[in-house]
Structure formats: C-alpha cells, structure tokens
Amino acid sequence: SQQGEEDPQALSIQEGENATMNCSYKTSINNLQWYRQNSGRGLVHLILIRSNEREKHSGRLRVTLDTSKKSSSLLITASRAADTASYFCATDPSGNTPLVFGKGTRLSVIA
C-alpha cells in the first residue's frame, strides 16, 4: 500500500506564483524525498530531507518536514511554465529499502 499521500491531487497556477504541495505519511522514516515526473518520462530526484531536519532549500525549492505530524511540504517559488509536471513524495523507512511513493500532485503552471 502507498504510504505517502499528496495533497492536492492537482494544482493550477499562474507563472510567477508560488506552488505548495503537501505530503502525509503513516510510519516512521529515515528520510523523505521529492521527485518530479514530466509527462511520459521517468522520475527525477529533486530534494531529500532527513528525519532529523526540519527545513531544506535547493534553488527555488523549499521542503519542510514535521515528523510529529508525519507530513512534509514542497514549495516552489516564482513558478515557471517549465515546472509543469507531477510531483511525488517518497518515504524511505530505513535508507536501503524500496521507497514508498504517493500518487502525486499534478502541477500546471500557466504562462
């Protein structure tokens, strides 16, 4: 069964706006990762946040992690049309086992 659940399922915004996607999970984790998938392509790793970290930045990406609430958020600032993709969170229970992916958030950035 899938552990990560993203919210919302779909999000449509104007270019330049910020996009926030949320992920909830059920069990304890070693780390949580976010991936992007462009239509018809494989997934690309964006950012990893460890269970003892609360916030992490990478370029226009900001990820937060609240282990007490078992939730994470991905913020994309100043969105661009090229950010249009599906975004998945993936939880890693132990660091060397299969990741557990959510169903993803489909982000559409309108120019």
Next chain:
Amino acid sequence: GAGVSQSPSNKVTEKGKDVELRCDPISGHTALYWYRQSLGQGLEFLIYFQGNSAPDKSGLPSDRFSAERTGGSVSTLTIQRTQQEDSAVYLCASSPLLSAKNIQYFGAGTRLSVL
C-alpha cells in the same frame, strides 16, 4: 555517464503472450528497483535487487511476474500470460545507496499495452 536505460520504450502485445522488459542501470549502482505506474497513479513497487542478496519480491502482484538481474547489472522483468490489467508504464530505477541515502535514478520507462 549514461543514465538508466530501458527497452523497449513501448510494447504492444496480445493478451496471453509473454513479454520481457529490460533495464540497464547506471554503472556501479548496487541497487535496482522495478515499479509499475498505472495511468494517473503513483508508483507501485514490484521487486528490488541489492548486490548479491536475494531479491525482495514482495511487491510482485502474481506469479506471472518474475525478474532477474544478471551479473549484478542488467535486469529483465518478465510477465507471462499477460492480462489487460497489466497495461501500465514499468519503471526501473537504480541507486548507489551512498550513506544510506537511497536516491533513485529512473529510466524513462516501458509503456506496456495489452490488447
């Protein structure tokens, strides 16, 4: 170097036929994963290879599904007697498993259509 390579990119088959999907992981990556993604859905774990250890087959949906990884490199996912519900994109990923950071690198997938 080259990324994860999967072939074929598309496969159309008739119900009841067997299919083989191939994955070439990134050289040196010890871990290899197969996932299935149905239309508009997340990724469903199928099977995991790590070095010379016995594979984790816990995600395989039925005994019609099997996978091999020869020489710790190339992997083949075989689906026997395909059914229409097997239609999906099959994604392969590999990971170097450095510092217990299981960052996975994905191929573009094989889109399987069972008619």
